[in-house]
Amino acid sequence: MLMRTIGRFFSSAAVYSSMQQNLRIKRVSIEGNIAVGKSTFARLLQNARPDWEVTSEPISKWQNVHHMSQQSSSNLLQMMYQDPKRWSYTFQTFSCMSRLRTHLEPPSARLLQSRGTPVQVYERSVYSDRYIFALNMFELRCINSTEWAVYQDWHSFLVEQFGHQIQLEGIIYLRASPQTCMERLGRRGRTEEQGVRLDYLEKLHTRHENWLVNKSTEVHFEHLEKVPVLVLDVGVEFEKDPSVQAKLLTEVETFFSGL
Numbered sequence: 736m737l738m739r740t741i742g743r744f745f746s747s748a749a750v751y752s753s754m755q756q757n758l759r760i761k762r763v764s765i766e767g768n769i770a771v772g773k774s775t776f777a778r779l780l781q782n783a784r785p786d787w788e789v790t791s792e793p794i795s796k797w798q799n800v801h802h803m804s805q806q807s808s809s810n811l812l813q814m815m816y817q818d819p820k821r822w823s824y825t826f827q828t829f830s831c832m833s834r835l836r837t838h839l840e841p842p843s844a845r846l847l848q849s850r851g852t853p854v855q856v857y858e859r860s861v862y863s864d865r866y867i868f869a870l871n872m873f874e875l876r877c878i879n880s881t882e883w884a885v886y887q888d889w890h891s892f893l894v895e896q897f898g899h900q901i902q903l904e905g906i907i908y909l910r911a912s913p914q915t916c917m918e919r920l921g922r923r924g925r926t927e928e929q930g931v932r933l934d935y936l937e938k939l940h941t942r943h944e945n946w947l948v949n950k951s952t953e954v955h956f957e958h959l960e961k962v963p964v965l966v967l968d969v970g971v972e973f974e975k976d977p978s979v980q981a982k983l984l985t986e987v988e989t990f991f992s993g994l
């Protein structure tokens with residue numbers, strides 16, 4: 736009896752302490768246009784702060800959707816680019832679910848032992864899934880009104896159900912001109928993106944500006960309206976320039992310390 740009571744106390748103390756740690760964690764997403772340099776910046780951040788947890792966008796899952804009970808898979812990213820009217824809704828359900836899974840993963844032990852405030856960084860979020868990509872596909876008529884209503888219904892439900900577990904404390908918006916993104920996209924040469932045109936990147940750029948800078952995009956979650964946004968100009972080359980890297984990292988550290 737005594738052992739059971741002690742056991743119960745310790746297990747609830749462990750849960751409590753883990754909850755406390757979770758409450759201390761700052762969750763931040765890196766947002767920005769296609770090929771602006773999010774992964775590159777995320778790597779830079781992870782190298783500078785190995786104690787933080789930086790999670791990449793789950794693109795390989797989208798390129799390899801496993802068919803249950805068959806030894807095959809589909810490249811949904813390619814299907815979406817090749818036939819957006821047919822596949823955009825399917826793509827957005829899958830991308831959003833995979834982002835949700837990423838946001839819900841428990842923090843690693845390394846993160847919980849972080850010096851200072853533990854920071855969890857995600858490349859994009861369930862919010863850009865909706866307010867950048869899905870909305871854009873709806874406006875391009877690649878998602879129809881019924882699909883859009885269905886997407887918004889389950890998206891709002893999930894965000895409300897998971898509450899603080901998927902709330903962000905900050906957003907880092909990497910900004911460069913659509914022309915710069917187009918050049919970087921071309922240089923990277925990802926097969927699926929070969930048909931991406933400048934006007935698509937221009938539309939996505941405007942969506943980012945409206946959501947994160949002008950605040951003219953209607954969002955449906957109170958916490959999201961108040962999230963602080965750090966805008967970083969990454970039009971400059973930073974991959975091989977340590978002084979630009981140091982300046983960007985200082986801006987990020989200052990931003991995080993104020994969250």
Ligand SMILES: Nc1ncnc2c1ncn2[C@@H]1O[C@H](COP(=O)(O)OP(=O)(O)OP(=O)(O)O)[C@@H](O)[C@H]1O
Nearest residue numbers: 768769770771772773774775919923971972973974
């Ligand atoms: N500041 C920079 N200056 C010059 N080239 C850059 C810069 N940042 C990234 N690049 C290059 O641009 C290309 C795209 O970068 P990256 O893959 O990091 O973009 P991304 O934003 O993560 O793309 P996606 O939207 O597809 O996830 C890469 O070839 C990378 O080496």
Ligand SMILES: Nc1nc(=O)c2ncn([C@H]3C[C@H](O)[C@@H](CO)O3)c2[nH]1
Nearest residue numbers: 769792794815826830864868869928
């Ligand atoms: N339609 C659509 N919806 C999304 O939520 C989304 N997220 C990312 N992408 C595309 C951009 C890059 O090509 C590639 C990697 O970022 O995947 C998306 N495309």
